[in-house]
Amino acid sequence: MLVHLRLNVPTxxxxAVCDLVVNAEWATNVTVQRGVSLVPEGDLIECDVAKELAGDVITRLKDLGLGESGGILVSSPTAWPFAAARRLVERAPGDPDDAVIWDSVIDQAYAASRPTVTYHVFLALATLLAAIAVITDSAVLVIGAMVVGPEFVTVAxxxxxxxxxxxGLTLRALRLLVLSFAVSILFVALLSFAADLTGLVTSExxxxxxxxxxxxxxxxRWSFIVALIAGAAGVLALSTDKANAMVGVFISVTTVPAAGNLALALGTWTPSEISGSLAQLGLNLSxxxxxxxxxxxxxxxxxQRVTAASERLFFSR
Structure with missing residues (x-):
């Protein structure tokens, strides 16, 4: 598997950047367009590298100062049907599915800590579905709430x-978690209170x-064990680009349902459920x-050492 690097390089x-990518064994399809970059003023250099080594390449480029004075864009081609690509991938240590590009992980983390309207709406809808699941005692609706919940990437x-x-990133992500859950719980609690007044929902x-x-x-104790497993699955999915829908379901099982139950208990004022829901939510997030x-x-x-060793052990090449 290859990743494509598009570099806007000051003159x-x-x-130095040309020497780095042209003389290295880990790069192919190197192109240079002199003077075409206007901001920053300089050259456009592009190349393809094996995903397993992309993180190291980006680190070297940043060590040259390109991260501060130029531009580095990383993209993933959908196919690479040429012999040089296959040879490049075969030389790279480990398997591309196990590769971690840490700069990508950090960028995803910053994106996941932004307080967008969409994020709050999805979490509120997920909490509402979880509350209805409590009323109807429906495992199907619990699953629906878990699918909608967006919070596992923020935990990661x-x-x-x-x-x-x-x-700064840690505090921003924590603030988003606290604020978004508070808003969602308040929203659903108010709806539950209104439903309680009309008799649609009761404390019983x-x-x-x-x-x-x-x-x-x-x-x-099993709640905490599940939370540990869920957190491990979530960050592993984020770091290896495998954050698919099923992982989202698995992560949300420990958070959104408890938030829905808490909101419903507050709205109908059922104290016996409030402390347990709060404890469950806090225990799972921590x-x-x-x-x-x-x-x-x-x-x-x-x-890197583990994936390289696994390649030798299982003869994956």
Missing amino acids: ALSD AVATGVLFSRW MVSRPRPQTAFIWHPD GMILSGVVVLTIQRLLW
């Missing part, structure tokens, strides 16, 4: 900020036995952040 750095952003000591509906959904407000930091740390320190 003063052009020769918190872990990323901690790992790289980017405390919330507190009665619910064999299909009782797990979302009964925190125990567990996911903890395991996320651990997994990212392991990836940062050992991932």
Whole structure:
């Protein structure tokens, strides 16, 4: 698997960047267009590199000063049907599916910590679905709420900020989590209060036995274990570009349902459910952040050696 680098290079750095990409074994399809870059003024240099080595390449480019004075864009081609690409991929250590481009992880973390209207709307809708799932004791609706919930990438952003000591990112992501859950819970609680006044929803509906959904407000040791597993899955998916819908479902199982139950309990004032839902939500978020930091740390320190060793062990090439 290749990634494409598009580099806007100031004239003063052009020769150094050219030497880096032209003389390296890890690059192919190197092109240089002199003087075509207007901002910054200089050259446009493009090349393709094996995904496994892309992170190292970007680090070298940034060490030359290109990250501060020029431009680095990374994209992923959908196909590379030529012999030089195959040889390049075969020489690269590890498997491209296991490759981690840390600059991409950091950029995704910053994107996931932005307080967009869409983010708040999706979380509010997910919380509302979870509340209805509580009323109807419907496992199907719980799954629907988990699909809609957008929060797992923000949890991973918190872990990323901690790992790289980017405390501004960490605080921004934490603020988004707290604010978005507070807004969603308040929104659903107000709807629940209105429904309680009209008789559509009652406290008895919330507190009665619910064999299909009782797990979302009964925190125990297994809740924390699930949160640890969910957090590990979330950051692994983020770092290896595998954040698909099923991972989103798995992560949200520990957060959105508890938020929906909490909102419903507040709106109908069912105290027996409030403390359990709060504990479940807090326990799950803290567990996911903890395991996320651990997994990212392991990836940062050992991932390249582990993937290279697995290639030798399983003869994947």
